[in-house]
Amino acid sequence: MSKLSVAKFGGTSVANFDAMSLCANIVTNDPNTRVVVLSASAGVTNYLVELANGCEKERRDEILEAVRTIQCNIIDKLAEPSSVRAEIDTVLAHIKSLAESASLATSAALADELICQGEMMSTKIFTQLCKERGYPAVWLDVRELIATDSQFGKAAPNDEKTKAQSDALLKPLIAEGKVAITQGFIGRDEEGKTTTLGRGGSDYSAALLAEVLDADDVLIWTDVPGIYTTDPRVAPAAKRIDTMAFNEAAEMATFGAKVLHPATLLPAVRSNIPVYVGSSKAPEQGGTWVTRDPQPRPTFRAIALRRNQTLVTLSSLSMLHAKGFLANVFAILAKHNISVDVITTSEVSVALTLDKTGSASTGTDLLSPALLEELNDYCHVQVENDLALVAIIGNHLHTQAGVAKRLFHTLENYNIRLISYGASTNNVCTLVKNSEADEIVRSLHAALFE
Ligand code: ADP
Ligand code: ASP
Ligand code: MG
Secondary structure, three states: OOOOEEEEEOOHHHOOHHHHHHHHHHHHHOOOEEEEEEOOOOOHHHHHHHHHOOOOHHHHHHHHHHHHHHHHHHHOOOOOOHHHHHHHHHHHHHHHHHHHHHHHOOOHHHHHHHHOHHHHHHHHHHHHHHHHOOOOEEEEOHHHOOEEOOOOOOOOEOHHHHHHHHHHHHHHHHHOOOEEEEEOOEEEOOOOOEEEOOOOOHHHHHHHHHHHHOOOEEEEEEOOOOOEOOOOOOOOOOOEOOEEEHHHHHHHHHOOOOOOOHHHHHHHHHHOOOEEEEEOOOHHHOEEEEEOOOOOOOOEEEEEEEEEEEEEEEEEOOHHHHOOHHHHHHHHHHHOOOOEEEEEEOOOEEEEEEOOOOOOOOOOOOOOHHHHHHHHHHEEEEEEEEEEEEEEEEOOHHHOOOHHHHHHHHOOOOOOOEEEEOOOOOEEEEEEEHHHHHHHHHHHHHHHHO
C-alpha cells in the first residue's frame, strides 16, 4: 500500500509565483502527498492582524492595496487566471468590509474571521496552479474539518469532532485519488464561527490532519533545509540536525525555534507520526527527521532563542502573606489564563516569565490591565521588558557534571538576569538582555557545537 503524507508549506514558500511553483513541483513529484496545508503568502497575515486591531481609513486602503498586490503578482503569472482572480476579488471585498467593522469596534471573533482570509487566498491560488499542471487538486475549506473551541485567536482543537469530519469529508476525497489543498492555522467553533490556532499555527494544523488521517508522516516545507543546532540566521555556523527526538524538537519549539510551532509535536507524539522539516526552495538538500527514539542522544542538542520576553517579579507586601503566597499568585495567573514559563522563587518573592506561545493571533498583551490590577492589590509587582530567553536544549543535562561550568564560563562577560537549571532534564534557561542575545547565542554555539 502506498504511503500517505501531509505536506505543509509556510508563508515564504507561497510568497510569490516562483516560490509557489517550487511547492507545486514538490507536491506533484511525490505521489504520497495527498493533503497539502498552506500558510498565507508571507506578509499577508501581519497585514490582516493590523486591520483586525483597527486602523484609520488611509492605512486600511494602503494595507488592502499591499495585500492585493501580493496576491495579484502571483495570479498574473497563472495560465488561466480569470476564475481565481474573481474569487480573490470576492475575498478582498470581504476583507475590506471586515476591516471597516474592526475600525469601529474590534472583537476576537471578528479578528479571526479577518485573519483567516490570508490562507483562503493562498490555497485558492495554489489549487489553480496545481490544476494547470493537470494535477487532481481539490480546494477544501479546512473549517469543515478542524473543529475547535471558541477561544478566538488561540483555539484548542476538538480531536474527536475533527476526526469524524475528516472521515466524512477528507478520506473519501483521498480514496478517489484527489489531492486536497487546504488552509493551515484556522478552524471553526461549535457556533460555526472561524477560529485561529495562534500565530505560526499551520504546522499544528498539518500535524492534526496527519493524526486524524493516520498518515505516515508530516512534511514541513519551509525556508531552511531542516532544524539546525540554532537559528542559522543568528549563528551562521549552525549545523543541520539530521535526526532528532520528538521531545528534543518540542523543547526547541517551546523555547523559540520558530521553525516548528510548539504544538506541532503534540499530535505527532500522541500518534507516533514522524515529522520531516525541509526547504521548499532546495528539497534536494535534505532535511531533519523528527521521530520517537532516534539514537544517539547527545548531551547538547541545540540552542533556542526567544526574544522580547517579559519578566514579572512579584513580592509579598508583608511577611504575613508569605504563607501561601505562591499558591495565591498562581491562582491569580490561572484565573487570567496565563501559563507561567520560567520561574525562580525566594521565600517572599517570585520572578517569572510569561509563556507567550499560547497568545492570541492578534498579539494581545498577556499582562492585561485586569491581571495587573489584581496582582497589584495582592503584592508588589515589577515588570521588566527587553529581555530574551536563551535555552540550551539537550539530554540528561541535570545529571552531567560540568554543564553549569561551561555555561557560566562562556557567559562570564554578560549579565544573566535569571537562570533555571534542574527542573528539566532537557533544558537550561537563561534570561539575558535582548540586545546581547544574538551574541550570547553565537558564543554558546561556538563553545558547545563548534
Ligand atoms: P514558515 O513560514 O515556513 O512556517 P518560519 O519562519 O515560521 O517558516 O520558520 C522558519 C524559520 O525558523 C527559519 O527561517 C529560521 O530563521 C527559524 N529558525 C529558528 N530556529 C531555528 C532552528 N533551530 N533551525 C532552523 N530554523 C530555525
Ligand atoms: N499565516 C499564519 C501566521 O502567519 C499561520 C502560519 O503561517 O503558520 O502566523
Ligand atoms: Mg512557521
